[in-house]
Amino acid sequence: MLKISVFELFVAVIPEAFIFIFGVYVLANIPFDYKKIVISGLAAGIATYIIRLLPLFPGANMIFVILVTTTLLVLINKIYIIQAISSFLILMVIRLITEWLNLLVLIEVFNIDTNFVNPISKTLSFLPSIVLFLFVVVGIYILKRRRSQVS
Numbered sequence: 001m002l003k004i005s006v007f008e009l010f011v012a013v014i015p016e017a018f019i020f021i022f023g024v025y026v027l028a029n030i031p032f033d034y035k036k037i038v039i040s041g042l043a044a045g046i047a048t049y050i051i052r053l054l055p056l057f058p059g060a061n062m063i064f065v066i067l068v069t070t071t072l073l074v075l076i077n078k079i080y081i082i083q084a085i086s087s088f089l090i091l092m093v094i095r096l097i098t099e100w101l102n103l104l105v106l107i108e109v110f111n112i113d114t115n116f117v118n119p120i121s122k123t124l125s126f127l128p129s130i131v132l133f134l135f136v137v138v139g140i141y142i143l144k145r146r147r148s149q150v151s
Contacts, residue, residue: 014041051064
């Protein structure tokens, strides 16, 4: 079980879910539907929270999060399943890279022990990876937008 606090839900999990939903729209070249993005972002964040409360071994929760979020993208946002899966998996790889970079900086540069007991310090320590993930997704959006304006 990978229990997370309510603080982590609102500061990390729900914002991360919004970035994922926004990123799928960007990668799938679908016009934004802000109402659907908000609904599916909140639902994905809450679903992630609930899944992490389940007594699953580490890694299994990620598979369920991918399945639930992809289902939300298909049902709520009406995104084709192939686009939803491929975009979400690309974003998952980007997210893992940003998380790894943040962990590398915490350990190698700042010599911080990453066995956090306090959920607030854990969330604040990993917040830069979420911000970096947002920058990458927004960067992809800007590049795609510029490319479409040129052609």
